Amino acid sequence: MRPIIVKGNLVSLGVLIREDLKHAWVWYNDRDVRRYLSFSEEIFFYEDELEWYEALRREKKHEKVFAIIENSSRSLVGLIGLHRIDYHNGRAELGYFLAKEYWGHGYASEAVKLALEYAFDWLNLRKVYAHVFETNIASIRVLEKNGFKLAGRWRKHQYVPGEGFVDVLMYERFRA
Numbered sequence: 001m002r003p004i005i006v007k008g009n010l011v012s013l014g015v016l017i018r019e020d021l022k023h024a025w026v027w028y029n030d031r032d033v034r035r036y037l038s039f040s041e042e043i044f045f046y047e048d049e050l051e052w053y054e055a056l057r058r059e060k061k062h063e064k065v066f067a068i069i070e071n072s073s074r075s076l077v078g079l080i081g082l083h084r085i086d087y088h089n090g091r092a093e094l095g096y097f098l099a100k101e102y103w104g105h106g107y108a109s110e111a112v113k114l115a116l117e118y119a120f121d122w123l124n125l126r127k128v129y130a131h132v133f134e135t136n137i138a139s140i141r142v143l144e145k146n147g148f149k150l151a152g153r154w155r156k157h158q159y160v161p162g163e164g165f166v167d168v169l170m171y172e173r174f175r176a
């Protein structure tokens, strides 16, 4: 049984286990998922995933990555992480993705809510921030529904295949 760290209604955040990597590896290479992530052109080998997992275990003070678990089926549906955790300044960067077949069910919105709960209540951070490309409407909606505010933008900063250069939006959410 996988330990659950933060429980929600539709999804929960659980401990990432080695068996998750074979799913994450496929999704991480899916161009529709990749398009709005950094290094969209990149191709990942399974060994890269294993190395990433080992590094994550070693660096766990500054990186917390969770498995997003669908409550009804107990299946892995995506990953969500708090990165660059900076305890001195009380902040971390949020990132997430879901497998395509699970899009559109409100899962990311709830996963972000749960990750914020973990960041504010358990890590005692004061601020979580995220970078999102201006054409990633679903992700912008997920952030805004969770109380993130637009803090600034880098203009025509990121090349998105099929879309050209787009603005990168900086979103931030302070602890209430």
Ligand SMILES: CC(C)(COP(=O)(O)OP(=O)(O)OC[C@H]1O[C@@H](n2cnc3c(N)ncnc32)[C@H](O)[C@@H]1OP(=O)(O)O)[C@@H](O)C(=O)NCCC(=O)NCCS
Pocket: 032, 033, 034, 036, 037, 095, 096, 097, 098, 099, 102, 103, 104, 105, 106, 107, 108, 109, 110, 130, 131, 132, 133, 136, 137, 138, 139, 141, 142
């Ligand atoms: C972004 C992503 C995580 C969203 O996951 P999801 O579980 O489908 O999101 P949710 O269902 O919780 O919410 C999506 C919201 O965006 C809305 N939305 C989705 N596509 C939209 C579109 N093209 N135009 C307008 N709104 C849209 C949905 O209606 C929903 O809003 P609502 O709850 O008000 O109806 C998922 O699409 C994904 O993994 N994308 C690839 C990776 C990625 O972009 N990660 C984030 C990088 S910043």
